Amino acid sequence: MNPPDLPDRTRVVVIGGGIIGCSVAYHLAALGETDVVLLERDRITSGTTWHAAGLMVTFGSTSETSTEMRKYTRDLYTRLEAETGQSTGFEPVGFIEVAGDKDRLEEYRRVSAFNRLCGVDVHEISPKEVGELFPLARTDDLLAGFYVKEDGRVNPVDATMALAKGARMKGARIIEGVPVTAVKTKRGAVIGVLTAFGDIEAEYVVNCTGMWARELGEDVGVSIPLQAAEHYYLITEKIPGIQRDWPVLEDPGCHGYYREEGGG
Numbered sequence: 059m060n061p062p063d064l065p066d067r068t069r070v071v072v073i074g075g076g077i078i079g080c081s082v083a084y085h086l087a088a089l090g091e092t093d094v095v096l097l098e099r100d101r102i103t104s105g106t107t108w109h110a111a112g113l114m115v116t117f118g119s120t121s122e123t124s125t126e127m128r129k130y131t132r133d134l135y136t137r138l139e140a141e142t143g144q145s146t147g148f149e150p151v152g153f154i155e156v157a158g159d160k161d162r163l164e165e166y167r168r169v170s171a172f173n174r175l176c177g178v179d180v181h182e183i184s185p186k187e188v189g190e191l192f193p194l195a196r197t198d199d200l201l202a203g204f205y206v207k208e209d210g211r212v213n214p215v216d217a218t219m220a221l222a223k224g225a226r227m228k229g230a231r232i233i234e235g236v237p238v239t240a241v242k243t244k245r246g247a248v249i250g251v252l253t254a255f256g257d258i259e260a261e262y263v264v265n266c267t268g269m270w271a272r273e274l275g276e277d278v279g280v281s282i283p284l285q286a287a288e289h290y291y292l293i294t295e296k297i298p299g300i301q302r303d304w305p306v307l308e309d310p311g312c313h314g315y316y317r318e319e320g321g322g
Contacts, residue, residue: 062233067259069093071251072266073238073274075100076107077214079266080221083230092229095260097253099237102222103215105268110214111291113306113315115153116178117206120169125176135212135220142227144220147213151318152305154188155204156195162310163201170204180206192307194300194316211306211317241265241278248278296321 070091072083075098083096098104114135116128135148157163170180183205185197191205222232240252241263250259265271269286276282300318308315 062236062255064233064236064253064256064258065095065231067250068095068231069260070095070262070264071238071258071260072096072264073251074098074105074266074268074271075102075218075222075232075234076105076266076268077103077110077218077221078268079264080218080225080232082264082266083225083232084221084228087225087228087230094225094230095258096222096225096230096232097236097238097251097258098232098234101234102232103218107214107218107268111315111317112147112212112214113153113308113317114148114150114212115206115209115306115308117153117155117173117180117204117209118169120172122176125173125178129177132208135217138217138220138224142220142223144223145213145216146220147211147216149210149212149302150208151210151303152191152205152207153209154183154191154305154307156188156307156309156311157201157203158199158309158311160201166202166204178206179208180204188307191305192316194297194304195307205305209306238267238274241274243278293319294322 070086072079075096079096083094086094114132116132119125135146138146157166173180183203185200188203189195189197226232237254238251241248242250242252248263250257251263265274267274272282272284300321302318304318306317
């Protein structure tokens with residue numbers, strides 16, 4: 059395998075080729091910053107991105123900034139497909155958050171009121187309506203559901219590939235198979251990165267390395283409050299009657315969410 063063709067210098071180095079790194083590269087290039095190089099240690103999406111939940115949800119935050127970012131992202135996934143020709147796997151099948159006790163019902167009503175002010179079209183629905191939209195759900199212990207028809211799910215790998223393609227189309231470079239071994243600094247300022255294949259001078263370095271971000275930050279005296287944690291999910295065999303267009307359902311009382319995947 060031939061060593062990658064690395065530039066000697068660039069204005070911005072983005073470290074990490076997951077969905078965050080590819081999004082940073084895409085948006086920098088979209089803003090006119092085309093002297094961008096993204097370095098991925100293995101292959102695009104090979105970190106935690108490939109097994110992300112893929113939920114595209116605008117409901118649930120009481121931060122205006124967070125809600126606007128969620129709305130922007132939902133629109134972006136549709137726009138990216140037209141812009142790049144690469145599917146993001148976004149399917150607006152809908153999203154339901156269920157409330158099984160009075161405290162959650164009161165909380166979600168407050169959240170809904172705020173989200174509506176931010177332009178999220180969320181509706182409170184009855185347990186019966188929850189069951190009609192998601193027939194697999196037990197609803198006799200629910201008080202209500204909160205439904206956003208335009209939300210749904212996205213394929214995290216496809217979405218990342220679309221962002222990467224869009225970044226390249228706008229002038230950014232994405233180089234795979236290049237581990238960054240250290241960030242170079244001088245008098246407290248970033249001056250570049252060290253890689254397994256040589257150094258790159260840079261004015262800015264963006265750390266998008268996911269579970270490795272804290273370790274990379276510590277090397278240059280930057281404390282990043284990030285801790286990797288083990289998580290679990292279950293994938294079933296096909297279940298008769300499950301339809302691909304069922305909405306995503308989240309039940310915090312049961313500490314879980316449910317979405318169709320391959321008929322199960």
